Amino acid sequence: MGEILPTFHQAVGGDVIVGLDHPDDAGVVRLxxxxxxxxxxxxxxxxVDDPYAYGQIxxxxxxxxxxxxxxxxxxAVNILCLPVAKIDPEAVAGILxxxxxxxxxxxxxxxxGQSVEDRELKYGLAVTGRIHPAQILKKVGAQAGDVLVLTKPLGVGLLTSGFKAGRGEPALVARASQTMATLSAIPARLAHAFGAHACTDITGFGLLGHAGEMVRDTEVGFRIDARAVPCFAEVLARPYRKLRTRADATNRAxxxxxATVGAAVGEAMEALLYDPQTSGGLLVALPAARAEGYLQAIAGEGYLLPCAVIGTVEAALVGRIVVE
Structure with missing residues (x-):
C-alpha cells in the first residue's frame, strides 16, 4: 500500500483534517x-482459538x-467474512x-454490519469516533525533550505464533489474550491531560515500525532503551529464542x-522490537517532566498492564531510531 497510495490522487481539503495525503491511525473530518x-x-x-476471545480482541x-x-x-459496525460451509453457527455467535x-x-x-462469504474467517469493526479538532493526536508531533511511554507489553505475536507451533502453555496464551483485549481508553484519555505531543498504537509493523512512522520526515529521532521496554519475559526464554513470525522480515525491511539496533540488545530482544502486535499499546510522546505523573495516573485509574518510559526524543537523531 505504501507504493500504491502515492498514485491514488484525490482532492483533499475543506473539512478533511486527516486524509490519505498524510495517512494516520484514523481519518478525521470536521463537522x-x-x-x-x-x-x-x-x-x-x-x-486465538476461542471465538469469544477472538471477537473481543x-x-x-x-x-x-x-x-x-x-x-x-x-x-461501530461489524465486518464479518465467513466460510459458510465449514463454520459452526455457535462459533459465529461467540465472535459477535x-x-x-x-x-x-x-x-x-x-x-x-456486513457479512460476506469467504474462504477464510475474518472479523472486525468499522468505528466512528468523536474529538475536538484542537485535541487530535497525530503520529507526527513529538518534540525534542519528550520521552516515549509504551502502554502494553510486547510479545503477543511471538506468543500466539509459538502456541500454534506447539510451544508455550495455554495459560500464557490466555494472558496474551487478556492483554490484547484490554482497551487503551485510560492511557489515551490521560495522554491529553499530561500534554502529549504525538501518539500511535503498536500493531502489525511492530514497535520499531510504528516508531519509524513517528519520526520519518521529521526534525527529531528516538533513542530507545531496550531494557526498559515492557514485554512478556517468556518470549526471551529458550523455547521462543529462534521463533520468528511471518512479519519479522518485512518489519525489519x-x-x-x-533504525539501528545495538549489538548489546541481543537477538531475542531485537526480535521483540519487530514483533507484530494485535491490539498493542499506545506509544506516547510527552514532556519528560510529566511522564511520571502520567504513569501514576494510569495505574491510579485501574489500568493493570505494565507501562513504562522506554526512550527519549532527540533533535540530534533527525528521522532516525537508535536502540541501545
Whole structure:
C-alpha cells in the first residue's frame, strides 16, 4: 500500500483534517468548530482459538485507532467474512458476542454490519469516533525533550505464533489474550491531560515500525532503551529464542533505513522490537517532566498492564531510531 497510495490522487481539503495525503491511525473530518469525526476500520483472521476471545480482541484492536488519535468511539459496525460451509453457527455467535461486549465496554454501540462469504474467517469493526479538532493526536508531533511511554507489553505475536507451533502453555496464551483485549481508553484519555505531543498504537509493523512512522520526515529521532521496554519475559526464554513470525522480515525491511539496533540488545530482544502486535499499546510522546505523573495516573485509574518510559526524543537523531 505504501507504493500504491502515492498514485491514488484525490482532492483533499475543506473539512478533511486527516486524509490519505498524510495517512494516520484514523481519518478525521470536521463537522463544526468544536466537533470532528474519526473513522477507521480493521479486521483480521483468528489469532486465538476461542471465538469469544477472538471477537473481543478484534473489537479492541479496531477501537485502538480511535484512542490513538485521542478520540472517543461513538458507534461501530461489524465486518464479518465467513466460510459458510465449514463454520459452526455457535462459533459465529461467540465472535459477535465478544465484539459486542468489548464495544459496549468502550461505550460504543454496534449499530449494523456486513457479512460476506469467504474462504477464510475474518472479523472486525468499522468505528466512528468523536474529538475536538484542537485535541487530535497525530503520529507526527513529538518534540525534542519528550520521552516515549509504551502502554502494553510486547510479545503477543511471538506468543500466539509459538502456541500454534506447539510451544508455550495455554495459560500464557490466555494472558496474551487478556492483554490484547484490554482497551487503551485510560492511557489515551490521560495522554491529553499530561500534554502529549504525538501518539500511535503498536500493531502489525511492530514497535520499531510504528516508531519509524513517528519520526520519518521529521526534525527529531528516538533513542530507545531496550531494557526498559515492557514485554512478556517468556518470549526471551529458550523455547521462543529462534521463533520468528511471518512479519519479522518485512518489519525489519520497513525500518532498515532508519533504525539501528545495538549489538548489546541481543537477538531475542531485537526480535521483540519487530514483533507484530494485535491490539498493542499506545506509544506516547510527552514532556519528560510529566511522564511520571502520567504513569501514576494510569495505574491510579485501574489500568493493570505494565507501562513504562522506554526512550527519549532527540533533535540530534533527525528521522532516525537508535536502540541501545
Amino acid at each position: 463544526t468548530d468544536e466537533i470532528a469525526l474519526l473513522q477507521t476500520v480493521d479486521f483480521f483472521t483468528p489469532i 478484534a473489537a479492541a484492536n479496531a477501537l485502538s485507532d480511535i484512542y490513538a488519535m485521542g478520540g472517543t468511539p461513538i458507534s 458476542a465478544g465484539g459486542r461486549d468489548k464495544a459496549a465496554e468502550a461505550g460504543c454501540p454496534i449499530i449494523g 520497513y525500518t532498515r533505513a532508519i
